[in-house]
Amino acid sequence: MKTAAPATGPGSEKYQRILDAAVEVIAERGYFNSPVSAIAKRAGVADGTIYLYFKSKDDVLRTAIDTTFAKFYQQVEDKFATLKGPREQLEYIAEVHLESAQVNRSMAIMMQTEMRQSAKFIAEFSHHHLVKYIQVVREVVRRGQQEGIFRMDISDGVVAHCMFGAIDELLSSAIFTGRVYDAKQTARQVMDVLLNGIAAG
Numbered sequence: 001m002k003t004a005a006p007a008t009g010p011g012s013e014k015y016q017r018i019l020d021a022a023v024e025v026i027a028e029r030g031y032f033n034s035p036v037s038a039i040a041k042r043a044g045v046a047d048g049t050i051y052l053y054f055k056s057k058d059d060v061l062r063t064a065i066d067t068t069f070a071k072f073y074q075q076v077e078d079k080f081a082t083l084k085g086p087r088e089q090l091e092y093i094a095e096v097h098l099e100s101a102q103v104n105r106s107m108a109i110m111m112q113t114e115m116r117q118s119a120k121f122i123a124e125f126s127h128h129h130l131v132k133y134i135q136v137v138r139e140v141v142r143r144g145q146q147e148g149i150f151r152m153d154i155s156d157g158v159v160a161h162c163m164f165g166a167i168d169e170l171l172s173s174a175i176f177t178g179r180v181y182d183a184k185q186t187a188r189q190v191m192d193v194l195l196n197g198i199a200a201g
Helices: 013-029 036-043 047-053 057-080 086-103 105-117 119-146 156-177 183-196
Strands: none
Touching: 013 036, 013 047, 013 057, 013 105, 036 047, 036 057, 057 086, 057 105, 057 119, 086 105, 086 119, 086 156, 086 183, 105 119, 105 156, 119 156, 156 183
């Protein structure tokens, strides 16, 4: 039986509307050009209502990003319970990452634009999530090395950064050019190139 969302506070319908509105407005206007009043208007609430739920615009944005990444890591963790092969695990991480632009386009746009334009954004809102992403990939690579699947002479950190960078650029292309990717097929190709190279034979 599905539990009903609380009427107020975290998880409530109004709380979620504010989070969604913040991401949409910031994706459209940029972080510094998105006052609380614009977020409140998009959410359909009074300016003061936002402060009943959040301390500041920064708090709204941080909560939205934390929630998104929490869902990402939970999805990966749940899948890893049955998906044990290191190759397959890396491919799944890549697939979920690539799907993010389809799951929440406004969040994907915001992450791509703000991360490229604002050191403040990276420092305050996204750095620890990027560190965790890299760490998750590194752990999978190390496990693959221990199992003799991946070469021991390759840095797990280099692999993790190459993987994130490749997918991040594909996401950027999808967002800014309108190109559409099949997440599963593209994830498979990215990992094929990363793990096997492009040489024929």
